[in-house]
Amino acid sequence: MRVAIIGATGYGGAELVRILHQHTAISEYTLYSSSQAEVAISDSYPHLTTISNQKLQSINIEEMSKNSDVVFMATPSGISGELTPSFLENGVKVIDLSGDFRFNDPDVYETWYKKASAPREVLEKAVYGLTELNREQIKNARLIANPGCYPTATVLGLFPLLKNVAVDLDTIIIDAKSGVSGAGRKANIGTSYCEINENFRIYKVNEHQHIPEIEQTLKLANSNLGPIKFNTHLVPMTRGIMATIYCKPLCKISEKTLRELYQHQYDNDRFVRVRKMGEYPATKEVYGSNYCDIGITFDERTGWITIVSVIDNLIKGAAGQAVQNLNVMLGIDEGTGLYGPPVFP
Amino acid sequence: MRVAIIGATGYGGAELVRILHQHTAISEYTLYSSSQAEVAISDSYPHLTTISNQKLQSINIEEMSKNSDVVFMATPSGISGELTPSFLENGVKVIDLSGDFRFNDPDVYETWYKKASAPREVLEKAVYGLTELNREQIKNARLIANPGCYPTATVLGLFPLLKNVAVDLDTIIIDAKSGVSGAGRKANIGTSYCEINENFRIYKVNEHQHIPEIEQTLKLANSNLGPIKFNTHLVPMTRGIMATIYCKPLCKISEKTLRELYQHQYDNDRFVRVRKMGEYPATKEVYGSNYCDIGITFDERTGWITIVSVIDNLIKGAAGQAVQNLNVMLGIDEGTGLYGPPVFP
Amino acid sequence: MRVAIIGATGYGGAELVRILHQHTAISEYTLYSSSQAEVAISDSYPHLTTISNQKLQSINIEEMSKNSDVVFMATPSGISGELTPSFLENGVKVIDLSGDFRFNDPDVYETWYKKASAPREVLEKAVYGLTELNREQIKNARLIANPGCYPTATVLGLFPLLKNVAVDLDTIIIDAKSGVSGAGRKANIGTSYCEINENFRIYKVNEHQHIPEIEQTLKLANSNLGPIKFNTHLVPMTRGIMATIYCKPLCKISEKTLRELYQHQYDNDRFVRVRKMGEYPATKEVYGSNYCDIGITFDERTGWITIVSVIDNLIKGAAGQAVQNLNVMLGIDEGTGLYGPPVFP
Amino acid sequence: MRVAIIGATGYGGAELVRILHQHTAISEYTLYSSSQAEVAISDSYPHLTTISNQKLQSINIEEMSKNSDVVFMATPSGISGELTPSFLENGVKVIDLSGDFRFNDPDVYETWYKKASAPREVLEKAVYGLTELNREQIKNARLIANPGCYPTATVLGLFPLLKNVAVDLDTIIIDAKSGVSGAGRKANIGTSYCEINENFRIYKVNEHQHIPEIEQTLKLANSNLGPIKFNTHLVPMTRGIMATIYCKPLCKISEKTLRELYQHQYDNDRFVRVRKMGEYPATKEVYGSNYCDIGITFDERTGWITIVSVIDNLIKGAAGQAVQNLNVMLGIDEGTGLYGPPVFP
Structure with missing residues (x-):
């Protein structure tokens, strides 16, 4: 396997x-960057000193196509939509970490991302790479649209409920919180240390671009689902996402039943850990790992279900899930390279 | 005015x-502590070096009653309920920062706090000290039940809506987040640095003791209100609370109308700042101050209202509001001692 | 007093x-900015909502000279050197928070700041505004060169020793640590949250521009002083500087003697707090205040003195000391506007 | 290899x-705890859910000796000194992460740790487990005294200089900074979040128990070394240590020569990374890894050398180095289990 990474200087x-x-199955990978070609990756990221001494290379599709079997696109939205079609034509598989191929409908992308969409015929080739949901399709995919970080946490948390329990669809609220690394490695006053530290803020109210991705995916669980309320907050920490999810079931349901349902759903998914009764995951408990941890409860007093779903946004919410998908495509152990336990404390 | 503080070694x-x-109106205050009597306050809090050289004194109700006009109870729950009746009998006014006098019904206290309540006849004398709501009653109060931190942020954020707009009461969700100082100055593994830093967690799911306080107070705005869903999260920061509040209006309502309603409600309340259209407050923007900042929006796409309400939990959520109430009781400018702008960054 | 602030959008x-x-003595101040003229200060800093509704004005020296008695220059280095001479000519006093007027010798500025210096004849008019050292000269100054943050902490910590105790000048080491706000409000990858959080780094090794300022000032205590070793580190926090200062006395000296010497030196300086035996200040203990706290010890085992000096870099290290100097110039109580105790926790 | 860990509930x-x-070479390990026997490790550390479902077992030396080849002692000081002799007698090897066997001289331990020392005859069996220094002796050791976190960073940073360059031994200053996890998982007001966050403090001035360990080890490089000045600070972060080390060479020396000397020293030590000219390591650049990164410079202007040495205190400063030593004892690849790159950001 010859692997290429485009956008290697981002987080x-x-x-x-x-x-x-x-x-253990990938011995070679080559790093590409449009902005920092010729720079050593360890100059950009000194923590990689002695680990990789590669120089970043400039992007040349033809050259890369000869030397790569799979390309990871770790690029801002808008780039992959342009580059990917040529790679596919050249027979190179693509795992896209950006939002460019996540939607069936190009209009949805253009409405929420405010950019030109990739062509519809290429969108149709993409498989949505939420591994636990689409494992079979991923096996044979040539183009993976790797999910967004918030959709990963949210959909893994909510899908089993929507699929199996009658809930009042009008009551679904997703109150999401994220560390700052989701914003990428950029010079920006809003994400500078002094503006974030000892501060908690809400952002992109009513307009986060992950909303339509969540809606599109959850509709596979219940096609009656309408627009959902999803808000995002910035937590003074680097990594981690928590989605606190609320909804009301149409009938009373016991916490025990709920947990069994979730455990059953994720029985064969080693990276989803349904936590035991009365235990709710904290983000640090998946830090540095590919796990998604889920806690669930039913409040007898109010009739509300609360689901708590946490991931490391850079791993299960990005690079980890991308490698998990690569493993599925290669037909090898899905967890290869991903077995490191969370780093705590 | 001779002022006493019991529990001066807490935050x-x-x-x-x-x-x-x-x-400017209080020239003398005396500090009391059951656990650290004879210790200088500046030994417990070196930041107070040269500011106060007082030694903490042990609590003696008779002695204190002779020397104090007002006593602040900055004590854990359960203490004030025992001490306050004697102070009142001795003619000393009490401003209680704990939860001991916040409920009309002693059973509610005992259910949620799991402790014996203060006697019903003393509860009846207490005025709930959410200044903006109860200013007139506070003027003549002899016992103030200073509100909890979460209830302050939540009620100031939700009261005007419930009072003025027809909302679906079954849709109210309050997703609250707090810095760690709300837990007090205690030796506790759960609030130790390494467990909190770079971590975000949910806690006391379905069972936070501030739930009944919020319900009791919001029922004054709309007596049909039933049990509400209120969840609390711990943010890796010291100070600050954000309540993100969701509910659905029964009819469509414009953001402009909502804002005007809030501005009207708080027109004469200098410590409540209704933020302009499209602007949502972050917790750091009230850090170190007595402000409660509120943002509000209506999402046309989903039909949900989102209200964002932030305070500094130690000031408007505790000591600041207590002094604001003292000022109202004294008949002096409500903001005396509280005019320091937020400390940013 | 009519006061103007140039550079009001920086921290x-x-x-x-x-x-x-x-x-209490300044009822009016006007805000100026070259980059954000016409923007409301509360749009740039929402924490100032209702506190100041001023729009930032563009800089016009003639206009400003008519309407101002004193101008604060809160600008990056290089700006004040250009603007200040005109203000002085127009009879306006200037308090400069940048480094432009701190050196007697323009060559030193040009070597370390790598910029053209202000003219020597204007430099000569400047009084170095370390209030505790130069109070008498400040009273009649027309141009104050407000000290840098590191020099303030370092000089207050080291001056009494160098002036009064025979030390081996070749052994002086200043190991300084700062929060990130000293870098200003700028879009910069190096000071973005994810690069600073949970990280501790050294920077500007051997070349920090505050080195010559420290040397020039400490030479007033002991003219034999040669080049000193001064290194700076970035702490994952917003505010605060600690200078840990090491040197060897030529003779043994007791900790008690050292403390008495410091207490005597700062007896009339309310903003310098010499901490008691065995107590060393932490940065949070001066957070949000104008204090400089100093701890000092002599290690019998090794013969080294350690001095620990802390300030809030934005207050005693910048704006607070600037106002302290203004107060001295006005002949009013030096602490006016600066009496707020540190904000802890 | 059957491995036991005593004190598994600490960090x-x-x-x-x-x-x-x-x-890859250890398939089984058993966890022991005196305080939490019968508790599942994943109850104490939920991040280990599904990774280890072991219950903690109570300590029984005879039982353990039958079932273990090596015991890791991850215990507070004072415990290993009591337990280890029996394990050794039973033919079980011990790797002790505490300070109990680090000194040749029991008096030194008793002076600095203020506890009874292990018997001198057992101390004599211990090999000091700074892998890069003592690899040959570790191979055949039966008892490893795993180094302290500060000594690891300091000695790796300073040893090559003291061994190879004539320096003025009276000028050595080690100004060390650590994250909070070094204090262990304990309920303690001093390490609670609100006391540490946005705060920087110095602690154990003149009296840190790692001082004699550093002195004893550095004397192997230069036997003339006298008492050294070593101060420690607490950084608001969880992991990471930086030692900023100062000293004066007796003759001028070029930065290039210094770097070559260090590179030569650590040529075969994969976990020590000597950084290139002008680059100084930050703690996050070794976070979550077993690396020790070193930067070094000579300041022509002042004649001082500065060495910057960083580690992750829980890995190279504790558990990682312990496993590195185990690998050396086993005669397998020294890096087994330790190849995870640093986690950044």
Whole structure:
């Protein structure tokens, strides 16, 4: 397997390097960057000193197509939509970490991302890479649309409920919180230390681009689902997402039943850990790992279900899930390179 | 005015000292502590070096009653319920920062706090000290039940809506987040640095003791209100609370109308700042101050209202509001000692 | 007194606004900005909502000279050197928070700041505004060169020793640590949250521009002083500086003698707090205040003195000391507007 | 290899579990705790859910001796000194992460740790487990005294200089900074979140128990070394140590020569990374890894050398180095289980 990473100087790209370094089936990967070609990756990321001494290479589709079997696109939205079709034509598989191929409908992308969409005929080739949901299709995919970080946490948390329990669809609220690394490695006053530290803020109210991705995916669980309320907050921490999910079941349901339902759903998914009764996951408990941990409860007093779903946004929410999908495509152990336990404390 | 503070070694007590130090109408205050009597307050809190050289005194109700006009109870729940009746009998006014006098019904206290309640006849004398709601009653009160931190943020954020707009009461969700100082100055593994830093967690799911306080107070806005869903999360920061509040109006309502309603409600309340259209407050923007900042929006796409309400939990959520109430009781400018702008960054 | 602030959108400028808002002798101040003219200060800093509704004005020296008695220059280095001479000619006093007027010798500025210096004849008019050292000269100054943050902590910590105790000048080491706000409000990858959080780094090794300022000032205590070793580190926090200072006395000296010497030196300086035996200040203990706290010890085992000096870099290290100097110039109580105790926790 | 861990509920113990989980030569390890016997490790550390479902067992030396080849002691000081002699007698090898066997001279231990020392005849059997220094002796050791976190960073940073360069031994200053996890998992007001966050403090001035360990080890490089000045600070972060080391060479020396000397020294030590000219390591660049990164410079202007040495205190400073030593004892690849790159950001 010859692997290429485009956008290696972003946080998602650096995390791919870290994971592939521990991947027993990938011995070679090459790093590409449009902005920092000729720079050593260890100059951009000194923590990689002696781990990778590669120089970043500039992007040349034809050249890369000859030397790569799979390309990871760890790029901002808008780039992959342009580059990917040529790679596919050249017979190179693509795992896209951006939002460019996540939607069936190009209009949805253009409405929420405010950019031109990739062509519909290429969108149709993409498989949505939420591994636990689409494992079979991923096996034979040539183009993976790797899910967004919030949709990963949210859909893994909510899908089993919507599929199996009659809930009042009008009551679904997703109150999501994220660390700052989701914003990428950028010079920006809003994500500078002094503006984030000892501060908690809400952002992109009513308009986060992950909303339509969540809706599209959850409709596979219940096609009656309408628009959902999803808000995002910025937590003064680097990594981690928590989605606190609320909804009302149409009938009373016991916590025990709920947990069994979730455990059954994720019985064969080693990276989803349904936590025991009365235990709710904290983000640090999946830090540095590919796990998604889920806690669930039913409040007898109010009739509300609360689901708590946490991931490391850079791993299960980006690079880790991308490698998990690569493993599925290769037909090898899905967890290869991803077995490191969470780093705590 | 001779002022006494019981529980001066907690964070709420230390914040009272900081505020009273800047209070032009209070020249003297005396500090009491059951656990650290004879210790200098500046040994417990070196930041107060040269600001207060007082030694903490042990609690003696008769002695204190002779020397005090008002007593602040900055104590854990359960203490004030025992001490306060004697102070009142001795003609001393009490401002209680704990939860001991916040409920009309002693059973509610005993159910949620799992402790014996203060006697019903003393509860009846207490005025709930959410200044903006109860200013007139506070003027003549002899016992103030200073509100909890979460209820302050939540009620100020939700009251005007419930009072003025027809909402689906079954859809109200309050997803609250707090810094760690709300847990007090205690030795506790759960609030130790390594367990909190770079971590975000949910806690006391379905069972936070502030739930009944919020319900009791919001019922004054709409008596049909039933049990509400209220969840609390711990943010890796010291100070600050955000309540993200969701509910559905029964009819469509414009954001402009909502804002005007809130502005009207808080027109004469200098410590409530209704933020302009499209602007949502972050917790750091009230850090170190007595402000409660509120943002509000209506999402046309989903039909949900989102209200964002933030306070500094130690100030508007505790010591600041206590002094604000003292000022109202004294008939002086409500903001005396509280005019320091937020400390940013 | 009519006061103008140039550079009000930086952190130092915002802190001036916060302090002047609490200043009983200044009822009016006007805000200027070259980059954000016409923007409301509360749009740039929402924490100032309702506190100041001023629009930032563009800089016009003639206009400003008519309407101002004193101008604070809260600008990056290089700006004040250009603007200040005209203000002085127009009879306006200037308090410069940048490094432009701190050196007697223009060559030193040009070597370390790598910029053209202000003219020597204007430099000669400047009084170095370390209040505790130069109070008498400040009274009649027309141009104050407000000290840098590191020099303030370092010089207050080391001056009494160098002046009064025979030390081996070749052994002086200053190992300094700072929060991130010293870098200003700028979009910069190096000071973005994810690069700073849970990280501790050294920076500008051997070349920090505050080195010559420290040397020039300490030579007033002991003219034999040669080049000193001064290194700076970035702490994952917003505010605060600690200088850990090491040197060897030529003779043994008791800790008690050292403390008495420091207490005597700062007897009349309310903003310097010499901490008691065995107590060393932490940065949070001066957070949000104008204090400089100093701890000092002599290690019998090794013969080294350690001095620990802490300030809030934005207050005693910038805006607070600037107002302290203004107060001295006005002949009013030096602490006016600066009496707020540290904000802890 | 049958491995036992005593003290598995501390941070060092949990980190051992994380590392051994990735260790290809260790398939079994058993966890012991005096305080939490019968508790599942995943109840104490939920991040280990599904990774280890072991219940903690109570300590029984005879039982353990039958079932273990090596015991890791991840215990507070004072415990290993009592337990270890019996394990050794029973033919079980011990790797002790505490300070109990680090000194040749029991008096030194008793002076600095203020506890009874292990018997001198057992001390004599211990090999000091700074892998890079003592690899040959470790191979055949039966008892490893795993180094302290500060000594690891300091000695790796300073040893090559003292061994190879004539320096003025009276000028050595070690100004060390650590994250909070070094204090262990304990309920303690001093390490609670609100006391540490946004705060920087110095602690154990003149009296840190790692001082004699550093002195004893550095004397192997230069036997003339006298008492050294070593101070420690607490950084608001969880993991990471930086030692900033100062000293003056007796003759001028070029930065290039210094670097070559260090590179030569660590040529075969994969976990020590000597950084290139002008680059200084930050703690996050070794976070979650077993690396020690070193930067070094000579300041022509002042004649001082500065060495910057960083480690992750829980890995190279504790559990990682312990496993590195185990690997050396086993005669397998020294890096087994330790190849995970640093986790950044």
